[in-house]
Each structure stands twice: as C-alpha cells, then as structure tokens.
Amino acid sequence: MEAAELLTLYEQMALIRRTEKAAHDLFLQGLVKGTTHLAAGHEAIAVGASAALRDDDYVFATYRGHHHALARGATPEECLAELMSRATGLCRAKGGSMHLTKADANMLGSYAIVGAHLPMAVGAAWSARLRGTGQLAVAFFGDGATNIGAFHEALNLAAVWKLPVLFICENNLYMEYTPIASVTAVPRPAADRAPAYGIPGEVVDGNDVVAVREVVARLARRARAGDGPAVLEAETYRHFGHSRTDPATYRPAEEVERWLRHDPLDIARGRLTEAGVPQETVDAADARAQETVRQAVEAAKGAPPPDPGEAFTDVWADGGAAWRT
Amino acid sequence: MADVITYREAVAEGIAREMRRDTAVVCLGEDIGEAGGVFKTTAGLFKEFGPERVWDTPISEQAIVGAAMGAAMTGMRPVAEIMFSDFLACCWDYLANEIPKVRYMTGGQVTVPLVVRTANGGGLGFGAQHSQATENWALTVPGLKIAAPSTPADVVGMMAAAIRSDDPVVFFEHKGLLATKGAPPPPGHVVELGRAAVVREGADVTLVALASMVPVALKAAALLAVDGIDVEVVDLRCLVPLDMATVLASLGRTSRLVVVEENPYQGGWGATVVSVVADEGFGLLDAPVRRVAGECVPLPFADALEEQVIPTVDKVVAAVRSLAAY
Numbered sequence: 001m002e003a004a005e006l007l008t009l010y011e012q013m014a015l016i017r018r019t020e021k022a023a024h025d026l027f028l029q030g031l032v033k034g035t036t037h038l039a040a041g042h043e044a045i046a047v048g049a050s051a052a053l054r055d056d057d058y059v060f061a062t063y064r065g066h067h068h069a070l071a072r073g074a075t076p077e078e079c080l081a082e083l084m085s086r087a088t089g090l091c092r093a094k095g096g097s098m099h100l101t102k103a104d105a106n107m108l109g110s111y112a113i114v115g116a117h118l119p120m121a122v123g124a125a126w127s128a129r130l131r132g133t134g135q136l137a138v139a140f141f142g143d144g145a146t147n148i149g150a151f152h153e154a155l156n157l158a159a160v161w162k163l164p165v166l167f168i169c170e171n172n173l174y175m176e177y178t179p180i181a182s183v184t185a186v187p188r189p190a191a192d193r194a195p196a197y198g199i200p201g202e203v204v205d206g207n208d209v210v211a212v213r214e215v216v217a218r219l220a221r222r223a224r225a226g227d228g229p230a231v232l233e234a235e236t237y238r239h240f241g242h243s244r245t246d247p248a249t250y251r252p253a254e255e256v257e258r259w260l261r262h263d264p265l266d267i268a269r270g271r272l273t274e275a276g277v278p279q280e281t282v283d284a285a286d287a288r289a290q291e292t293v294r295q296a297v298e299a300a301k302g303a304p305p306p307d308p309g310e311a312f313t314d315v316w317a318d319g320g321a322a323w324r325t
Numbered sequence: 326m327a328d329v330i331t332y333r334e335a336v337a338e339g340i341a342r343e344m345r346r347d348t349a350v351v352c353l354g355e356d357i358g359e360a361g362g363v364f365k366t367t368a369g370l371f372k373e374f375g376p377e378r379v380w381d382t383p384i385s386e387q388a389i390v391g392a393a394m395g396a397a398m399t400g401m402r403p404v405a406e407i408m409f410s411d412f413l414a415c416c417w418d419y420l421a422n423e424i425p426k427v428r429y430m431t432g433g434q435v436t437v438p439l440v441v442r443t444a445n446g447g448g449l450g451f452g453a454q455h456s457q458a459t460e461n462w463a464l465t466v467p468g469l470k471i472a473a474p475s476t477p478a479d480v481v482g483m484m485a486a487a488i489r490s491d492d493p494v495v496f497f498e499h500k501g502l503l504a505t506k507g508a509p510p511p512p513g514h515v516v517e518l519g520r521a522a523v524v525r526e527g528a529d530v531t532l533v534a535l536a537s538m539v540p541v542a543l544k545a546a547a548l549l550a551v552d553g554i555d556v557e558v559v560d561l562r563c564l565v566p567l568d569m570a571t572v573l574a575s576l577g578r579t580s581r582l583v584v585v586e587e588n589p590y591q592g593g594w595g596a597t598v599v600s601v602v603a604d605e606g607f608g609l610l611d612a613p614v615r616r617v618a619g620e621c622v623p624l625p626f627a628d629a630l631e632e633q634v635i636p637t638v639d640k641v642v643a644a645v646r647s648l649a650a651y
Contacts, residue, residue, distance in 0.1 A: 092432030119391020317491030
C-alpha cells in the first residue's frame, strides 16, 4: 500500500477513535441519553473494508455501527449531533446511537436486532445483480450474530444464488457479556460455518487495516466476478464494554492488556514508520482528527433540539403518519 | 379474458399486470416459481417472467422477508410470499422491527416499497397452525399498511395499489375465498388503499366486515331482508389506512353498528373500529355496538368445532336482530 493511502486510512481511524472518545465523554456529561455501543478498537475493520469497496457499494451495520457510518462518509458532527438528540443529527434525532444511517452514501443502516440485517444485505445484492450495477453488499456483524437463525438463512440464500455479498464478522470475543466460545460449538463462529454453505470463510487480523483492506479487496473482486459470497471473520477487541453500562470487569486483565497492546492505530503507526513517513506527519494527522472532533462537539452542542412535530413525520413515504381517514 | 375470474387467478393476474408494467417488480417465496405456489396464486408468473424475477426460495422466512426489504431499499419493488399467514411469526422481526421502523428511525432516509403476501384465515380444515386470521398482528405495528380484499376485482386493484405503494404493505389473501369467482377487472384497474366500499346499501344497521367475513355479512343481510331488516354492508378492504370516514357516514344513515371479524375478539381490529365510533360517532348511535368475532382459542380442526369459534351467518343474523329490536 502506498504511504499516502496508509496515512489517509490512519487519519480516518484516528477520527473514529476521537469521535468514540467524545461520545464516551458526552455520555458521562449527561449529554447522550439511552446508551452507546462504542467501536473503539474496531476501527481497522470499517476503514480497511471501506477502502476496498466502491463508493456505491451497500453497507449494513449493527447497533455498534458508529465506525461504519463514519467510514462511509458520515461526519463526526452529524453522528455526535444524533447521539445528542439534535435536529442536525444524521437521522434528525429519530435514530440515535444504534441506528446511524447515511443512505445517500449507501450506508443503509445500523440495526439493533442482532443479525437482522444479514438477509437485507442479501436482498441488496440481489437487487444490484438484477439492475446490473456491479455493486456489492456488505453486512458487518458481531460474533454474537452467528448464532442467530437469520445468519444461517442469509448465508444459504446468498450461496444458492451466488450473490455479490460479503459477510464480515467483527469477532471481538464477547457476545455482549458472554465469551463467544462458551456459547458456540466451533472456534471460529463465522469462518468455520461458511464451508457448510459452500462458501469461503477466511480469518484476518481485524486490527491491521492493511490486512483487512487486502482480503476485502480480494473477496470483493471475486464476488463482483460472479463467484458468489464470502465470509470474513476479523479478529478484534472492544476497548470499552458492551455498552455504556458495562465496565467489562468479566474480561481477564492479561487478555485486555494483550489486546490493548495490539491497538489498530499503533499497528498502522508502525507501518507508517516502516514506510518512511515522518513522525510529525503522523502527529499532524492526529491533530487534524482531534480538531475536527473538537469542532464537531461544539457544533453539536450548539445545535437545536428537534421540532416536537417531528415525532409525527416519516412513518410513511409521503412524510406523514396518519393511519386512518 | 374470461367472463369470470377466481380470487386465486386474480392474485397472479394482479401481480403479472404490475410485473409487465414495471421491471422493478420481482417476486420471491417458497414454491412460487415453476410450481406456481401451493395455492396456485402465482401460476404462470415463472413462465412469463423467468427465474430472475420469480425467485424460488428455501424455507427461510426471515431470509425471504429480509431480502425483500434489502431489495426494496435499493430500487426494486419486491413481492414476497409467506405461504400461510401463521408463518409470519417466523419472520415477525422483519414485520415488527425492521420494515416498519426503518423510514422513521433513519429520519426519512430510507424507503421500503415492498409487499408481503400471505394466505390468511380459516375455513379449509388446515388445523390450528395453518388457519389463523392474523391481520391483527400487523395492525399492532405502526408503519405497515394492511390490505385484505374480498373479491377478485379488488385483489387485482389492490395488488396494483400495494405494489405501487412506496410504503410496505402486508397483503392478506383469504384462503377461504380463493375459489370464489367474480367479474374480471378492466385493464389498469387500481383500488386505492384505504378506501372502504359500501357493498350493500341499507337503512337499519351497518355491518362492517373484512375479507372472508364480507360474503358472510352479505348472506346475513339477505336473510335479514326477508324479515324487513335493511342492512348496509361495508367492506373495509384495508385496516391501514383505515377508512373510518365511510364507517361513520354509514352509521349516520343507520345509527346501528355490528362489526364482523374472523380474528379473535381479544385485540381484534373491530375493537379499534368501535373505539373510534365511541370517540367520534357516539351521537350517531341509537343502540349499543356489537362485535361478532372469533373466540379466543386456537382454531380447531373439525368443521363442527370451527363453526363454534369463528363468525357464521347465524351468529351475524342474531347480532343484527338484537340491535334492530333495541
């Protein structure tokens, strides 16, 4: 990978990390209600995969989807305003943290019922093939989703029709609060099951943005060529607990330490150094990300709340909500 | 076209008309392709439109409706079949959590123009897990439109409106009506969703019915006419949008209301109809309202048992008589 591209990917990851940190701080300040499921630690998967995709490819994510919205073009300001229930939010304050969506960039939503979006990605891939657009559909999901019926139905259907869809599992070792291994019959919850549907299942270091970009580019080429879907299991780790109410004390200290040392930003920094990019250039990228997020927080804080009338719009395609005449 | 068309033929005819007019319309479901559907409601579609547009799926209800949703979000107008309406429970997440909420929770960013068709209701002796009238399930979910036609012409006209709708529509085809016949609709026939029909005019009592209960109501009205009780029958045709304007206008003429629903009384759509009447049309009433509805038991197998728990002509006649004499 060219050093310039790697620097761009690094800056995107830094922007996501800073945005997640801001979301965490705003939650502690009482400015974000409900909950958040932060993706700090997962940045390389969203950024590496996005770098390998076309801008018009479809992306479906989970309730832990901030990084995917940001990687597909949502701004930190739109995302943080959404979390802070502001009228300028990505979903006009109707979605919240778990439903970040950037439809005009074909990031078609974050879904908070585990595994529900996998069949949707299959349908989007079917649609792309019918329309002859060459687009791909990608479903990002967690390891916990691999035990949901929809996961299996989606893989089978995509395989039967050789659809251009990639199933990318972010295996962070925990299904919410429970180690995935303790509730799953195979060691690789996504990749091990792919062969049962006649499709490839690969494993990648999900904290290495270069490795993710390469394997996704290869699987995407294959899918676009008509060779069908693939499953990619990206190994990663949550820096925070499952959600904001979870201190994640159930995780062994040495495991946490080991994974924090395997931080995706550090790995990318190491690669930048190897590529001869000066330290100050990398620091400048960090500083830009920090400043962008600082301004985003200020802008979001200053944005107005939604008009109360918004509660009664957008149920129907005509914008309204009337159920009767 | 023949002089008459069956309700079952009308389903395929309605879909075919839309598939001819719009290449974005595609079908998916179990056995809908070469087999033509277990109820033959998709007969001929596979031959005319081929396997890319008429997609045989595995028995995977979540994948069927989930894929339909994904296709609808990306430029297609899918028509998904869930074979029996009881099986909607297998993909209920999509009907309750995904399809109806995505427009709202994305702040209007995403449109989901799809139709989920399903064979609904009792009367054919299929037993408790293939016979329920489940339209109430959908009625509890904001964001779904609900169509339930009672005649072949309405099947074609409402199918056109449902497929052209930019909103998701659950389309209940009643199993007990599949063999019934009616006039074939003219080309271009569209019945706007949310328009009830006064299918029999009368001055004494309004009977509001849906799908298979419409012919039951009409038979009851014919019997009551012999006794000089003049019954008006309203076919709601849709539960969402719900045409309360037509119901209230009818009540203005008759001042008496009986609602006939196949689904259980508990939580039935008739409760919504009568609650709106109580709120907004109380002054129009000269008698209490009556609901003739299914009993709160699973649907039994034997005809003799089924008759006990779903509305029959006799039960409707009795309810109307009790009001006429009030």
